[in-house]
Structure formats: C-alpha cells, structure tokens
C-alpha cells in the first residue's frame with residue numbers, strides 16, 4: 426500500500442502531460458485529444474471544397490483561389506474573405522459538389538462547407554501563406570492595443586515599468602516582423618517579374 430501511495434504523489438508532482446502541437450507521426454499508443462490544426466480536409470468529419478477539388482480538371486477551384494488572392498491583395502480580413510468564399514461556394518459551386526466521405530463509403534451531395542472549415546484552410550494551407558502573414562500582423566496589433574490599455578498605474582498615474590517593457594518588446598518584435606515581411610514581399614515580386622518576363 427505504501428508503494429501505491431508514493432506513486433500517486435509522484436504523479437501529482439509531474440508536469441501536465443503534453444501532446445504534440447503539430448504531429449508528424451502516425452498515432453501510436455495513447456490517443457490524442459486534439460488533432461493537428463490543419464485544414465478540415467484532413468478531418469474526416471468535415472468537408473473542404475478546396476481540398477476535395479484541388480486536383481480535378483475543373484477550373485472552378487483555380488478561379489476561387491484567384492478570387493481569394495485578389496481579396497488578400499485588397500487587404501480584406503480573414504473572416505471577410507471566408508464569408509465571401511462561402512457565398513461563392515453556396516451560390517455557384519455547392520450544387521455540383523459531391524463529398525466522398527470516409528474514402529467513398531458515404532456519398533454526400535451538395536455538402537456544407539462550414540465557415541470554420543474555410544477559415545482553417547485559408548489559415549493553415551501553405552497555398553495561402555499571405556493570409557497567415559496577415560493573421561500574424563493582426564495578432565501583433567491586437568496584442569499591442571491590449572497591452573497599451575494597461576500601462577499606467579491608476580492610483581499614482583505613473584508608468585508601470587514591467588507593463589511598459591512588455592509593450593515595447595511586442596512593438597519591437599512587430600517592427601522586425603514587418604521588416605521581414607517587406608523583404609519577403611520584395612523577393613516574391615522579383616520572382617513574379619522574372620516569371621512574367623520569362
């Protein structure tokens with residue numbers, strides 16, 4: 426009995442059990458509670474038009490992608506783009522879409538493409554890196570605004586050094602992030618120009 430009791434204490438002292446943030450290995454042993462945050466196409470329970478129709482000769486997937494990139498160029502936010510994509514899908518593509526669920530065991534005609542699934546594809550699929558970059562900028566901006574809201578001591582009116590330091594760190598990191606993005610943008614433009622000339 427003493428041994429058992431000691432074991433319980435050891436377990437309690439152990440750090441929380443951690444799971445992969447993005448697992449590259451097949452599931453072995455203990456089941457994970459959360460899967461990878463990838464596109465819904467990787468989730469058997471959800472339909473994703475872009476994942477399902479990406480390799481078909483149908484041009485609608487390509488046209489949809491072009492439209493998404495145009496909205497990104499216009500500086501539209503993630504949820505605005507997702508809603509626009511969903512409207513196009515519902516109005517023009519859903520009627521002709523078929524989802525072969527579970528490797529074709531179940532056929533779903535005119536499947537629903539949920540906003541959350543669209544957002545996941547836009548954010549996590551490597552074909553829309555620019556959307557993820559815009560998301561990173563939004564995270565930085567939100568962080569800066571939130572941090573700036575809590576800097577001054579309400580009683581004394583003096584600046585809280587710790588809070589100010591944290592705010593300045595986020596601002597500096599955001600500036601570095603923007604510089605990197607500018608360099609990357611220039612690089613992309615150079616590649617595009619070369620391709621246009623070639």
Ligand SMILES: [Zn+2]
Pocket residue numbers: 464465466467473474475476477546550
């Ligand atoms: Zn997808």
